[in-house]
Amino acid sequence: xxxxxxxxxxxxxxxxxxxxxxxxxxxxxxxxxxxxxxxxxxxxxxxxxxxxxxxxxxxxxxxxxxxxxxxxxxxxxxxxxxxxxxxxxxxxxxxxxxxxxxxxxxxxxxxxxxxxxxxxxxxxxxxxxxxxxxxxxxxxxxxxxxxxxxxxxxxxxxxxxxxxxxxxxxxxxxxxxxxxxxxxxxxxxxxxx
Amino acid sequence: xxxxxxxxxxxxxxxxxxxxxxxxxxxxxxxxxxxxxxxxxxxxxxxxxxxxxxxxxxxxxxxxxxxxxxxxxxxxxxxxxxxxxxxxxxxxxxxxxxxxxxxxxxxxxxxxxxxxxxxxxxxxxxxxxxxxxxxxxxxxxxxxxxxxxxxxxxxxxxxxxxxxxxxxxxxxxxxxxxxxxxxxxxxxxxxxx
DNA sequence: CGAAAATTTGACATGACTCAACTGGAGTGG
DNA sequence: CCACTCCAGTTGAGTCATGTCAAATTTTCG
Numbered sequence: 001x002x003x004x005x006x007x008x009x010x011x012x013x014x015x016x017x018x019x020x021x022x023x024x025x026x027x028x029x030x031x032x033x034x035x036x037x038x039x040x041x042x043x044x045x046x047x048x049x050x051x052x053x054x055x056x057x058x059x060x061x062x063x064x065x066x067x068x069x070x071x072x073x074x075x076x077x078x079x080x081x082x083x084x085x086x087x088x089x090x091x092x093x094x095x096x097x098x099x100x101x102x103x104x105x106x107x108x109x110x111x112x113x114x115x116x117x118x119x120x121x122x123x124x125x126x127x128x129x130x131x132x133x134x135x136x137x138x139x140x141x142x143x144x145x146x147x148x149x150x151x152x153x154x155x156x157x158x159x160x161x162x163x164x165x166x167x168x169x170x171x172x173x174x175x176x177x178x179x180x181x182x183x184x185x186x187x188x189x190x191x192x193x
Numbered sequence: 194x195x196x197x198x199x200x201x202x203x204x205x206x207x208x209x210x211x212x213x214x215x216x217x218x219x220x221x222x223x224x225x226x227x228x229x230x231x232x233x234x235x236x237x238x239x240x241x242x243x244x245x246x247x248x249x250x251x252x253x254x255x256x257x258x259x260x261x262x263x264x265x266x267x268x269x270x271x272x273x274x275x276x277x278x279x280x281x282x283x284x285x286x287x288x289x290x291x292x293x294x295x296x297x298x299x300x301x302x303x304x305x306x307x308x309x310x311x312x313x314x315x316x317x318x319x320x321x322x323x324x325x326x327x328x329x330x331x332x333x334x335x336x337x338x339x340x341x342x343x344x345x346x347x348x349x350x351x352x353x354x355x356x357x358x359x360x361x362x363x364x365x366x367x368x369x370x371x372x373x374x375x376x377x378x379x380x381x382x383x384x385x386x
Numbered sequence: 387c388g389a390a391a392a393t394t395t396g397a398c399a400t401g402a403c404t405c406a407a408c409t410g411g412a413g414t415g416g
Numbered sequence: 417c418c419a420c421t422c423c424a425g426t427t428g429a430g431t432c433a434t435g436t437c438a439a440a441t442t443t444t445c446g
């Protein structure tokens with residue numbers, strides 16, 4: 001089960017890892033199964049763990065005052081999941097994270113992750129993830145201020161085609177910042193072209 | 194002129210800096226004056242520098258196919274400005290960065306910034322900035338998917354009250370993802386309450 | 387003062403939301 | 417195997433939020 005994590009780190013770093021490094025990494029990541037609909041994090045809690053998804057699908061969302069859920073992010077295999085602000089600052093989270101499918105994750109605590117940053121390969125992977133996360137946030141923000149809902153949907157399709165196979169449309173709609181009805185109509189328009 | 198940068202680093206790190214560290218930092222940052230309306234970066238160019246704003250005001254924006262500008266970010270004194278993707282990956286930028294007021298910046302190249310990361314205080318500052326940037330991106334994305342334009346404006350006011358004094362409303366409107374007319378009407382409504 | 391930039395206002399168009407109804411699976415228990 | 421329910425997706429009608437375009441007004445600044 002830890003193999004996919006080790007493999008992921010090797011793919012996302014140029015640094016070699018020693019046998020001891022690998023053992024240390026394996027020793028601090030706690031495997032956990034999260035069944036469909038179960039929470040990894042609930043609003044108001046402090047996010048104690050970052051999770052690496054070995055298998056399954058998860059979503060992160062906020063809930064507004066009317067009780068409507070808004071999908072901040074969707075996750076599949078080989079994604080890292082956490083509420084970074086809560087995890088880093090030890091503050092109560094404004095978000096929920098739950099499993100959309102039965103999911104297997106590897107959990108790491110804040111303290112352990114700080115320790116692992118001393119391993120060059122892990123540290124480099126962290127930096128690269130930070131970069132990628134920053135790039136994609138920038139793109140998503142730019143999409144909200146400058147693209148139409150239809151354009152955002154088309155961009156989403158090309159960037160994350162696999163998401164449509166694993167998540168229902170109403171979650172995708174929420175991720176795009178529109179209602180499920182609007183997404184349904186947009187899809188109808190696209191098909192008619 | 195470098196003083197405000199050194200001061201900034203000290204405020205954003207718990208690590209001490211030696212006299213040599215400070216000298217090294219001062220030696221690699223290139224002071225530059227950018228006059229109002231002049232570009233730090235133009236779309237299509239590779240972003241060669243990250244800039245620390247000593248004095249002035251800048252904006253980062255994209256231009257859509259109709260020629261409309263969309264403000265991705267606004268910056269004042271003590272902010273770091275760059276197109277991180279272009280700067281990191283050496284790819285052509287999709288964004289423009291220009292000065293809204295006459296501005297003084299300190300420029301650093303990618304290569305030099307990698308060198309400075311060996312200084313613990315600078316490295317820690319970088320990590321903390323990454324964290325903060327990640328937190329604020331998350332909040333902004335969440336605002337787009339879950340808040341009304343009016344709510345986004347109110348949040349903006351409380352988060353960045355100083356921006357309203359330095360940037361015209363039409364730039365703020367663009368930053369919020371709405372037109373200047375809509376922002377004008379939203380303000381009218383708020384005042385009438 | 388005069389020109390340019392910023393803001394406001396009005397009329398109208400359009401995109402998106404809301405609510406409700408309906409359709410079509412997928413899964414479940416009798 | 418069928419009836420039932422749950423969930424997802426679609427569709428329609430009406431409403432609301434926001435955009436567009438044009439004009440008027442106010443502010444800024446040389």
